[in-house]
Amino acid sequence: MMKHTIAVIVNDQPGVLQRVAGLFGRRGFNIESITVGASEEVGLSRMVIVTSGDDHTLEQITKQLYKLIDVIKVIDLSANPMVSRELALIKVQAEHTARPEILGVVDTFRASVIDISTHTLTVQVVGDTEKIDAMVELLKPYGIREISRTGVTALNRGNQK
Amino acid sequence: MATTNVITKSRAELIEKFSKPEVISGSEILLRSLLLEGVDCVFGYPGGAVLYIYDAMHGNTDFNHLLTRHEQGAIHAADGYARASGKVGVCIATSGPGATNLVTGIATAYMDSVPLVVITGNVMSTLIGTDAFQEADITGITMPITKHSYLVRNVEDLPRIIHEAFHIANTGRKGPVLIDIPKDVSAAKTLFEPVTDVNIRGYNPTVSPNKLQVDKMIKAIKEAKRPIILAGGGVVYSGAHEELLEFVTKTEIPITTTLLGLGGFPSGHDLWLGMPGMHGTYTANTSLQKADLLINIGARFDDRVTGKLSGFAPLAKIVHIDIDPAEIGKNVHADIPIVGDVKTVLEVANQVAERAELADEWRSEVMASKTAHPFKYIDSDDELKPQWVVEMIHETTNGDAIVTTDVGQHQMWAAQYYKFNKPRSWVTSGGLGTMGFGFPSAIGAQMANPDRLVVSINGDGGMQMCAQELAICAINNIPVKVVILNNQVLGMVRQWQELIHENRFSHIDLAGSPDFVKLAEAYGVKGFRASNKDEARQVWEDAMNHPGPAVVEFVVRRDENVYPMVAQGSTIDQMIMGDAE
Numbered sequence: 089m090m091k092h093t094i095a096v097i098v099n100d101q102p103g104v105l106q107r108v109a110g111l112f113g114r115r116g117f118n119i120e121s122i123t124v125g126a127s128e129e130v131g132l133s134r135m136v137i138v139t140s141g142d143d144h145t146l147e148q149i150t151k152q153l154y155k156l157i158d159v160i161k162v163i164d165l166s167a168n169p170m171v172s173r174e175l176a177l178i179k180v181q182a183e184h185t186a187r188p189e190i191l192g193v194v195d196t197f198r199a200s201v202i203d204i205s206t207h208t209l210t211v212q213v214v215g216d217t218e219k220i221d222a223m224v225e226l227l228k229p230y231g232i233r234e235i236s237r238t239g240v241t242a243l244n245r246g247n248q249k
Numbered sequence: 250m251a252t253t254n255v256i257t258k259s260r261a262e263l264i265e266k267f268s269k270p271e272v273i274s275g276s277e278i279l280l281r282s283l284l285l286e287g288v289d290c291v292f293g294y295p296g297g298a299v300l301y302i303y304d305a306m307h308g309n310t311d312f313n314h315l316l317t318r319h320e321q322g323a324i325h326a327a328d329g330y331a332r333a334s335g336k337v338g339v340c341i342a343t344s345g346p347g348a349t350n351l352v353t354g355i356a357t358a359y360m361d362s363v364p365l366v367v368i369t370g371n372v373m374s375t376l377i378g379t380d381a382f383q384e385a386d387i388t389g390i391t392m393p394i395t396k397h398s399y400l401v402r403n404v405e406d407l408p409r410i411i412h413e414a415f416h417i418a419n420t421g422r423k424g425p426v427l428i429d430i431p432k433d434v435s436a437a438k439t440l441f442e443p444v445t446d447v448n449i450r451g452y453n454p455t456v457s458p459n460k461l462q463v464d465k466m467i468k469a470i471k472e473a474k475r476p477i478i479l480a481g482g483g484v485v486y487s488g489a490h491e492e493l494l495e496f497v498t499k500t501e502i503p504i505t506t507t508l509l510g511l512g513g514f515p516s517g518h519d520l521w522l523g524m525p526g527m528h529g530t531y532t533a534n535t536s537l538q539k540a541d542l543l544i545n546i547g548a549r550f551d552d553r554v555t556g557k558l559s560g561f562a563p564l565a566k567i568v569h570i571d572i573d574p575a576e577i578g579k580n581v582h583a584d585i586p587i588v589g590d591v592k593t594v595l596e597v598a599n600q601v602a603e604r605a606e607l608a609d610e611w612r613s614e615v616m617a618s619k620t621a622h623p624f625k626y627i628d629s630d631d632e633l634k635p636q637w638v639v640e641m642i643h644e645t646t647n648g649d650a651i652v653t654t655d656v657g658q659h660q661m662w663a664a665q666y667y668k669f670n671k672p673r674s675w676v677t678s679g680g681l682g683t684m685g686f687g688f689p690s691a692i693g694a695q696m697a698n699p700d701r702l703v704v705s706i707n708g709d710g711g712m713q714m715c716a717q718e719l720a721i722c723a724i725n726n727i728p729v730k731v732v733i734l735n736n737q738v739l740g741m742v743r744q745w746q747e748l749i750h751e752n753r754f755s756h757i758d759l760a761g762s763p764d765f766v767k768l769a770e771a772y773g774v775k776g777f778r779a780s781n782k783d784e785a786r787q788v789w790e791d792a793m794n795h796p797g798p799a800v801v802e803f804v805v806r807r808d809e810n811v812y813p814m815v816a817q818g819s820t821i822d823q824m825i826m827g828d829a830e
Binding site: 098099102103106107110114144147148151152154155156157158159160 | 388389396397400450452573578
């Protein structure tokens with residue numbers, strides 16, 4: 089199944105997330121991640137949804153989204169070159185002996201440590217989903233206490249709006 | 250027909266009356282806005298959260314409100330009003346249980362693309378989210394079954410929201426729009442000025458088709474040897490019956506109309522093949538399966554029409570005309586998609602449409618099949634057959650009545666044996682299949698058409714789901730003729746249990762139903778009963794001659810089945826012909 093990243097520009101209205109998420113649920117479309125935030129225009133929010141399915145499913149998702157009155161525009165970001173980023177906070181078990189190794193991983197991934205306690209380090213990593221998955225794999229042996237991931241946000245590259 | 254208070258003022262007079270800016274309450278804004286939208290009858294039921302709205306109605310002679318006996322009756326009536334008139338149906342209910350009682354009716358309208366504006370009260374804004382008395386999150390509950398919904402937070406927004414709601418409900422693919430008004434908003438006052446323009450950024454339905462796509466269809470018609478038209482509810486909803494007739498006259502392509510499309514094309518026309526699908530005609534179904542070109546005009550390839558999807562119209566190039574782009578390609582791949590309003594598309598097509606000249610052999614084949622395979626049933630002189638009753642009703646009303654139905658066997662017999670000449674004469678719950686819809690929807694249809702004969706055909710099951718509305722027929726003298734085809738059983742369930750579940754009849758016996766004649770008379774409605782043909786003809790004539798509402802119970806054979814029947818999972822040419830053989 090193909091993965092698709094779509095941007096949905098919506099009216100910043102109460103209940104709009106429920107309308108979009110509900111539509112995915114009842115039509116049997118899958119949501120791998122969803123992010124919502126302000127857009128470049130006051131009154132509009134940008135959602136970025138990562139979903140999977142064949143071309144027919146993507147077409148239906150797009151058309152069904154357009155039926156929502158609060159949806160202004162649907163963009164299939166993955167149809168064109170795009171940049172996509174996700175941020176993860178990973179709290180990893182870090183005894184003194186393990187810290188140098190962990191910091192080595194952090195450096196390699198150009199991540200950063202944003203909190204230190206007696207037994208843990210909290211690492212912030214930004215990148216595409218694969219990078220974050222890889223980082224998580226590498227930190228697993230030390231013992232991961234908690235992970236919080238934002239989900240993917242994305243834009244098309246270049247001059248294209 | 251004499252109703253309590255009939256609207257006399259024209260819209261121009263109302264605009265004149267209300268155009269002066271004035272500080273008034275949200276409730277008064279609601280009533281004025283509804284009048285300005287051209288609403289001449291509202292169906293509703295009061296309660297705590299809508300007290301201010303009902304207070305504004307008190308003594309308001311411009312506003313016509315019909316008090317039903319259940320919110321479900323109100324919304325089905327509003328639905329029948331909309332289907333039979335093409336105008337937006339409006340109903341009002343209070344918060345909590347009042348609102349949730351509308352849910353079935355909203356879903357019914359949504360599935361069949363019926364324009365409704367549904368007004369609900371809610372608890373005061375300050376109480377929302379606290380599980381207050383009679384609080385329900387009705388915008389949340391109805392999100393999957395409304396075209397759009399509003400929870401009004403500021404009284405200043407109310408005029409715009411009402412105007413938008415009517416616009417959204419009755420344009421594009423039509424559907425129900427819900428406006429939830431907290432009690433404090435209906436009480437709050439603000440300066441009211443009528444809203445006349447509408448600007449909704451995310452809503453701009455495509456009406457005019459892409460001409461290149463229409464040309465492709467015209468070319469496909471020229472090349473087709475076995476073309477067929479499948480026309481649906483979209484023809485009726487866009488008012489395209491004349492354009493459709495012109496299109497068929499020009500192209501001479503045989504046509505089948507779906508359950509919701511009945512009346513969209515004259516049933517007496519030579520090229521009309523009847524309804525397709527699960528209980529459709531032999532010829533419609535076999536022709537769809539043999540066709541090399543299928544032109545779908547405003548139908549949505551519902552599973553009751555297509556049967557087994559992978560085996561549907563296997564040889565056909567598919568043209569799909571629909572106002573809703575999401576319907577195109579949803580169930581059946583379209584080779585030539587045409588997005589647009591059916592009427593507009595057909596107007597464009599009719600300018601260039603030509604006779605399908607390679608289809609002569611096909612036309613004769615289809616016509617011969619139509620003659621050889623009409624709907625059939627085995628008549629009886631001992632028992633009343635439901636099909637015979639519908640045929641009799643058809644003959645005695647010349648096919649000119651507005652017919653509403655409930656859901657089940659009687660609905661299919663009505664669809665098969667009542668032959669419609671005109672659009673907006675057939676009111677039935679096709680998509681949702683809502684029992685309890687038939688009778689209250691007839692009340693709405695009658696309110697919208699005071700001068701037409703409205704016949705509501707029901708089973709003994711569904712009639713008991715909204716029978717309480719007999720009261721409003723009696724009180725307001727709404728002269729609906731309510732037919733009950735009483736077979737003392739849930740007939741369609743019985744049929745499936747017989748044919749699909751090896752005669753394991755489970756919970757279908759409706760013994761203990763009331764005496765429907767006495768029930769009618771308890772409400773002050775004239776009741777009749779017939780058990781044989783002579784009685785049937787007589788009581789039907791009496792009921793028709795009776796000036797007010799009447800309930801006519803026909804005691805019919807219990808174990809009758811609807812044929813032909815396509816079992817679920819079969820292709821539509823695999824029909825169980827039963828008595829029709």
